[in-house]
Amino acid sequence: MNIAQALAEAKSVLVASLSEDQASLxxxxxxxxLLGKPRSWLFAHPEHDIGAVEAQFRVMVGRRFTGxxxxYITGRVEFYGLALAVSPAVLVPRPETEILVEASLEALASHVSPLVADVGTGSGAIALAIAAQRPDARIVATDLSLPALAVAAHNMQQLSLQEHVDLVCCDLLSAVAARFQLIAANLPYVASGEMDSDSQTVARFEPHLALDGGPDGLAQVRRLLPxxxxxxxxxxxxxxxxxxxQGKAAVSLALSFYRDADVSVLRDLAGLDRVLRVRFSS
Incomplete structure (x- = not known):
């Protein structure tokens, strides 16, 4: 089987659950x-025989067909210009989380050598994205999951950012004594009742620890705020x-703890709530 034939076969399988363009991509x-080549190489070598990896490719396509x-199948993801390794031990970093990174960089713009905490670091995406943009920052990244921290450690080493990020295994900030200019957190926010819905098929594969945000999706934010x-x-x-x-509920929750804080919600380009911002007075 050559590349052109393999791609046609894979597309015919995946188009059952994806759009034609997405199945092709x-x-x-x-x-x-699988071949360790850029996509452009496939187009330049349509007659290249893949016999040695044909069976493995079909297994990969089958895995994707199941959702x-x-x-997870390729073992990597692009996030804020960084190539990160991922595994089922961590949540796959989402494009919308880049809004949190942008907001973090904006908040740190006036600080020299800032101290930053990344709570619930998972693959290390947020901490490493900030470190790559602000090499003068010192970042403490925490997670309750040792397997997740192993993925973060691998990414940190691959990106040569180990001098800028410290990884700590703990619940929220329970093992951290330092104080920071910024705390960035991407904690679970899917409501428990939505975990098994059709729109949450990722819950079958991604770690529940990184997804389940309790009855209203704000259980972990409720624990972090105080x-x-x-x-x-x-x-x-x-x-x-x-x-x-969750914006309205999150703002109300934050104000229940801190009436004197400047509390707001950052939205994405579609106008959807994405980030709760709590700014404390000097």
Whole structure:
């Protein structure tokens, strides 16, 4: 079987659950990943025989057909210009989380050598994206999952950012004594009742620890809020990713703890709630 035939076969399988264009694209991504080549190479070598990896490619296509995230199958994802390794031990970093990174960089713009906490780091995406943009920053990245921290450690080493990020295994900030200019958190925010819905097929593959946000999706934010101020320097800020319809509830929750704080919600280009911002006075 050559490349052209393999791609046509894969597309015919994946189109049952994806659009035609998406099925074609993902077929190319899977085969390029397997061959260790860029997608452009596939187009330049349509007659190249893949006999040695044909069976393996069919297994990969089968995994994708069942709904397994493409990123778990290839083992990598692009996030904020970084190539990151991912596995079922971590949540696949989402494009919308880049809004949290942008907000973090904006909050740090006026600080020299800032101290930053990334709570619930998972693959290390947020911490490493900030470190890559702000090499003067010192970042403490925490996670409750040792397997997740192993993925983060691998990414940190691959990107040569180990001098800028410290990984700590703990619940929220329970093992951290430092105080920071910024706390960035991407904690679970899917409501428990939505975990098994058709729109949450990722829940079959991604770690529940990184997804399940309790009855209203805000259980972990509710736990982080009361301890955040004690871990922030005067004038510090908390940024927490939230669900698309959770803004009003998240603001109310934050104000129930901190009536004197400047609390707002950052939205994406579609106008959906994405980040809870809590700014404390100096």
């Amino acid at each position: 993902e077929s190319q991504v899977l085969l390029a990943s 397994e995230p493409l990123e 301890v955040a101020r004690d871990h922030l320097l005067p004038g510090g800020m908390l940024l927490a990713e939230i669900g698309a319809m």
